[in-house]
Amino acid sequence: MMRFLVSRLASALVVILGVSVLVFFLIHLVPGDPVEVMLGEGSQPADREALRRALGLDLPVHVQLGHYLQGLLQGDLGVSLHSRRPIGEILLERIPATLELALAGLVVAVLIALPLGIIAALRKDTPWDGGAMAFAMLGVSIPNFWMGPLLILVFSLWLGWLPVSGREGPASLVLPALTLGTAMAAILSRMIRATLLEVLNEDYIRTARAKGLSWGQVVRRHALRNAMLPVITLLGLQLGALLAGAVITEIVFSWPGIGQLVIESIQRRDYPVVQACVLLISLAYVLVNTLTDLCYAWLDPRIRLGQ
Amino acid sequence: MNDKPGTDILLSIRNLTTCFETANGLLHAVDDVSFDIRRGETFALLGESGCGKSMTSLSIMRLVPEPAGRITRGQVLLDGRDLLRLPEAEMRRVRGNRIAMIFQEPMTSLNPVLSVGEQIGEAVRLHRGLRGRAAREVVLALLDAVGIPDPARRHDEYPHQLSGGMKQRVMIAIALAGEPDLLIADEPTTALDVTIQAQVLALLERLQEETGMAVLLITHDLGVVAGMADRVAVMYAGQIVETAPRDAFFAEPRHPYSRKLFESLPDIAKRDRPLSVIPGSVPPLYREFSACRFAERCAFAWEDCRASVPRWITEGERGVRCHLYDRVPASRRPLGAEAEATSSTPSAAPALSVASHDGELLEVEALQVHFPIQKGLFKRTVGYVRAVDGVSLRIGKGATVALVGESGCGKTTIGKAILQLIRPTAGRVLLEGTDLTALRGEALRRRRRDFQIIFQDPFSSMNPRMQVGDIIQEGLVALGLERDPARRQARVDALLEQVGLPREAKGRYPHEFSGGQRQRICIARALAVGPKLLVCDEPTSALDISVQAQILNLLRELQEALGLSYLFITHNLSVVGYLADEVAVMYLGRIVEYGPVDAVLNRARHPYTQALLSAIPVIDQETRREVIRLEGDLPSPAHPPEGCHFHTRCPHAMDACRRRYPGRTRLDGGHWVHCYLYE
Numbered sequence: 006m007m008r009f010l011v012s013r014l015a016s017a018l019v020v021i022l023g024v025s026v027l028v029f030f031l032i033h034l035v036p037g038d039p040v041e042v043m044l045g046e047g048s049q050p051a052d053r054e055a056l057r058r059a060l061g062l063d064l065p066v067h068v069q070l071g072h073y074l075q076g077l078l079q080g081d082l083g084v085s086l087h088s089r090r091p092i093g094e095i096l097l098e099r100i101p102a103t104l105e106l107a108l109a110g111l112v113v114a115v116l117i118a119l120p121l122g123i124i125a126a127l128r129k130d131t132p133w134d135g136g137a138m139a140f141a142m143l144g145v146s147i148p149n150f151w152m153g154p155l156l157i158l159v160f161s162l163w164l165g166w167l168p169v170s171g172r173e174g175p176a177s178l179v180l181p182a183l184t185l186g187t188a189m190a191a192i193l194s195r196m197i198r199a200t201l202l203e204v205l206n207e208d209y210i211r212t213a214r215a216k217g218l219s220w221g222q223v224v225r226r227h228a229l230r231n232a233m234l235p236v237i238t239l240l241g242l243q244l245g246a247l248l249a250g251a252v253i254t255e256i257v258f259s260w261p262g263i264g265q266l267v268i269e270s271i272q273r274r275d276y277p278v279v280q281a282c283v284l285l286i287s288l289a290y291v292l293v294n295t296l297t298d299l300c301y302a303w304l305d306p307r308i309r310l311g312q
Numbered sequence: 313m314n315d316k317p318g319t320d321i322l323l324s325i326r327n328l329t330t331c332f333e334t335a336n337g338l339l340h341a342v343d344d345v346s347f348d349i350r351r352g353e354t355f356a357l358l359g360e361s362g363c364g365k366s367m368t369s370l371s372i373m374r375l376v377p378e379p380a381g382r383i384t385r386g387q388v389l390l391d392g393r394d395l396l397r398l399p400e401a402e403m404r405r406v407r408g409n410r411i412a413m414i415f416q417e418p419m420t421s422l423n424p425v426l427s428v429g430e431q432i433g434e435a436v437r438l439h440r441g442l443r444g445r446a447a448r449e450v451v452l453a454l455l456d457a458v459g460i461p462d463p464a465r466r467h468d469e470y471p472h473q474l475s476g477g478m479k480q481r482v483m484i485a486i487a488l489a490g491e492p493d494l495l496i497a498d499e500p501t502t503a504l505d506v507t508i509q510a511q512v513l514a515l516l517e518r519l520q521e522e523t524g525m526a527v528l529l530i531t532h533d534l535g536v537v538a539g540m541a542d543r544v545a546v547m548y549a550g551q552i553v554e555t556a557p558r559d560a561f562f563a564e565p566r567h568p569y570s571r572k573l574f575e576s577l578p579d580i581a582k583r584d585r586p587l588s589v590i591p592g593s594v595p596p597l598y599r600e601f602s603a604c605r606f607a608e609r610c611a612f613a614w615e616d617c618r619a620s621v622p623r624w625i626t627e628g629e630r631g632v633r634c635h636l637y638d639r640v641p642a643s644r645r646p647l648g649a650e651a652e653a654t655s656s657t658p659s660a661a662p663a664l665s666v667a668s669h670d671g672e673l674l675e676v677e678a679l680q681v682h683f684p685i686q687k688g689l690f691k692r693t694v695g696y697v698r699a700v701d702g703v704s705l706r707i708g709k710g711a712t713v714a715l716v717g718e719s720g721c722g723k724t725t726i727g728k729a730i731l732q733l734i735r736p737t738a739g740r741v742l743l744e745g746t747d748l749t750a751l752r753g754e755a756l757r758r759r760r761r762d763f764q765i766i767f768q769d770p771f772s773s774m775n776p777r778m779q780v781g782d783i784i785q786e787g788l789v790a791l792g793l794e795r796d797p798a799r800r801q802a803r804v805d806a807l808l809e810q811v812g813l814p815r816e817a818k819g820r821y822p823h824e825f826s827g828g829q830r831q832r833i834c835i836a837r838a839l840a841v842g843p844k845l846l847v848c849d850e851p852t853s854a855l856d857i858s859v860q861a862q863i864l865n866l867l868r869e870l871q872e873a874l875g876l877s878y879l880f881i882t883h884n885l886s887v888v889g890y891l892a893d894e895v896a897v898m899y900l901g902r903i904v905e906y907g908p909v910d911a912v913l914n915r916a917r918h919p920y921t922q923a924l925l926s927a928i929p930v931i932d933q934e935t936r937r938e939v940i941r942l943e944g945d946l947p948s949p950a951h952p953p954e955g956c957h958f959h960t961r962c963p964h965a966m967d968a969c970r971r972r973y974p975g976r977t978r979l980d981g982g983h984w985v986h987c988y989l990y991e
Contacts, residue, residue: 207420208415208417208420208421209420209421209422209423209424211375211415211421212415212421212422212423212483212486213423213434214375214407215373215375215407215408215412215413216407216408216412216434216435216438216486216489216490217404217405217406217407217408217409217435217438217439217490218404218408218434218438219401219404226426226434227423227426230425231423231424231425304425305424305425306424306425306427306470306472307424307470307472310470310472310473
């Protein structure tokens with residue numbers, strides 16, 4: 006297990022380094038003169054020169070890369086063109102909001118999807134199954150930009166139970182988490198149903214039943230753990246997406262997270278911030294993927310112990 | 313087996329009927345089956361795939377897959393109590409406790425994410441009410457009882473860390489946890505190699521002696537039945553057609569179907585003639601039967617057989633469901649006379665023509681295939697799996713060379729390396745003098761018309777979305793051998809006829825055909841480009857005995873008609889005896905013995921060949937050899953033992969064997985062996 010851990014972490018580090026370098030070159034991929042793009046066409050040459058120097062774009066590329074990587078190691082991500090504040094600070098303000106929303110959405114999704122998927126699989130081809138899958142179909146089909154306003158309409162405007170938007174207290178988390186969670190739950194419950202059905206057809210389920218275990222014991226001890234393996238991959242991918250900022254949901258609910266920041270920064274042509282966000286999102290993906298792998302290894306001895 | 317199986321009845325099955333809801337209607341998988349199992353005896357249920365034998369056993373356990381299947385009628389009386397009427401909660405106390413079960417596929421029958429100890433412990437907890445340390449002690453004792461070395465270590469290992477034979481032992485340990493009165497063994501050794509099969513069968517016998525449990529042995533293998541069973545029941549199309557004590561059954565099988573099963577077995581003594589086959593196929597089990605189910609395929613059928621369902625006729629310990637034993641006096645049964653004609657050994661010794669070679673077609677020289685083992689982040693090569701490690705052999709024109717050995721010995725890899733489907737690491741493959749290993753790209757592709765392959769599994773070796781006609785002509789198109797579509801169609805028609813399929817087959821899809829028919833399609837596909845060499849990789853292993861006979865006959869006809877050379881890769885030595893001219897026996901990537909089929913099968917020299925031969929269950933108990941029990945499993949080809957690879961399992965291992973690999977010793981008549989015993 007230790008060796009597996011070390012090898013996963015080592016490859017995660019390699020990926021992070023690679024991503025950092027790629028992100029560095031992003032700014033050079035901006036067509037034309039990045040400084041001109043950032044300042045707009047009518048800008049003064051003196052301003053451009055100043056910005057160029059401020060960004061260090063006047064130095065040779067390898068020196069720039071060196072400075073950039075050095076900065077990263079020291080936690081220095083540069084300064085926002087818009088607010089002139091250090092980008093690290095801006096991100097630190099936003100990360101908790103995104104993290105909070107992502108985890109809450111995930112919890113909602115799992116709480117809905119797990120029972121739904123299991124019931125649908127165990128009661129295959131009955132009204133239970135039909136109902137659960139109809140719900141899943143609805144969840145997948147309803148876009149978040151519609152679901153969000155609908156929830157606001159019902160729970161905030163009509164019933165007046167929950168705040169309309171913003172991030173003030175736990176109550177404000179409920180509606181955005183529900184919006185994200187239901188959409189995820191839909192996909193997740195279908196996946197759980199499908200893998201559980203597959204696992205229930207495996208020979209070792211027959212062995213477990215032949216042992217004299219009750220159906221409940223068979224499902225709990227033998228089927229679920231095996232069925233969870235592919236589900237965890239999906240969960241990891243979805244969590245990665247959530248950490249990248251659930252852009253639409255954050256905007257609908259004016260949730261001050263990373264997704265909102267990305268959109269704002271793009272609109273303001275605040276490239277250093279966009280760059281930092283891309284880096285952060287990649288890091289989030291790498292982190293979640295590594296966690297997924299470790300989770301996998303913990304659940305499946307074939308991976309933990311090597312084939 | 314028990315010397316004195318009890319005479320009192322443990323399990324009595326009465327009129328058991330199990331049906332399946334299918335798209336075509338209600339399928340009677342088990343149809344009015346009745347039999348008794350006595351305390352301590354081994355009762356064998358024999359039959360080909362789809363005859364209902366597995367479904368019978370699942371019905372006894374009430375594990376028929378629901379809701380598609382259900383038991384519609386009958387009784388399963390365990391000590392007089394009808395299991396079919398028990399509430400599910402009580403039935404659970406029977407499963408794994410009074411009746412335990414082991415399955416055909418030990419590879420997939422254990423939960424991959426739970427340790428061996430946990431899986432056995434579960435049954436111990438459930439049926440003996442033990443927990444913690446006490447349960448662990450019992451689990452260790454069970455592991456020891458089923459012959460797993462170092463139980464304390466194995467206890468915490470996971471299924472993927474065990475070999476197939478070990479997994480089946482673990483399955484048996486789980487079954488024993490509840491100290492059952494009856495063990496249902498559903499094809500317990502079918503997925504295992506013969507030497508491992510011998511180990512597992514011996515274990516079952518020993519455990520039965522120690523515990524006095526009865527065994528319901530479900531199998532298609534007449535040899536296993538002969539070695540293990542006290543009594544036998546033969547199933548056909550959902551019904552039992554014959555029951556008899558073992559010796560009586562093997563001395564004189566009564567039902568025409570049973571007789572045909574014996575006659576279609578390949579054997580070295582039948583080399584000079586085609587194998588007897590059962591025409592047609594098993595009737596679909598959707599309809600009600602108003603006649604004998606076997607009548608359409610039976611050589612002895614008369615008007616009664618087609619007019620009414622035969623009743624169950626008992627005579628002492630025996631029973632048979634056949635009109636021939638109904639009103640026809642024994643003396644007039646055509647069976648006796650016919651049987652004599654076919655089952656007597658031919659007066660003249662079979663002509664072991666070591667093929668009329670017209671020179672060599674294929675020469676393999678010092679072939680090596682090593683697969684790198686890669687580890688770590690940068691996939692460093694840390695070693696090699698020596699799948700094939702210096703193999704040389706020749707195949708004459710129109711001759712058949714068999715490559716035999718257990719799984720993992722490298723025989724399939726050789727086949728693929730000869731066909732350049734895997735590029736060899738070293739060595740040469742000369743086809744009519746051209747070194748195939750030196751050919752690249754287009755030159756190799758054009759040459760592929762000369763060598764083709766048929767695979768073991770006809771179910772997965774054809775693209776399910778292609779029509780049969782397209783599958784067959786794909787090679788012709790790809791190699792540009794026949795550009796005129798009309799002539800290509802004519803060629804497909806001719807090929808289908810050649811392999812015994814109707815022309816209409818070409819517009820259909822593979823799933824519409826039975827296993828045997830699919831293998832015929834695969835043969836037609838291989839023949840389409842007019843090859844000289846056909847590599848047959850276990851072509852009959854996935855087929856039933858009666859279907860195997862048809863395919864073997866076909867392969868022989870084709871060889872005679874077209875002058876084909878075969879490299880026949882198999883683990884089945886009876887097939888080798890029937891078909892091959894020369895045999896190469898492989899162990900861990902090398903040929904250990906080579907020679908004419910008669911010499912290798914009848915005068916085997918290498919201890920491994922001897923062990924392999926002795927491990928095959930034989931039908932004729934008189935000629936039964938003492939099984940040379942090999943200990944342990946095949947070593948890993950990544951780390952073959954020093955010296956002779958076989959010395960770790962060899963009963964004759966000497967000092968020299970541990971030091972250096974033995975050289976080739978030539979015996980008489982092209983027979984050679986790598987073994988210090990003969991140097």
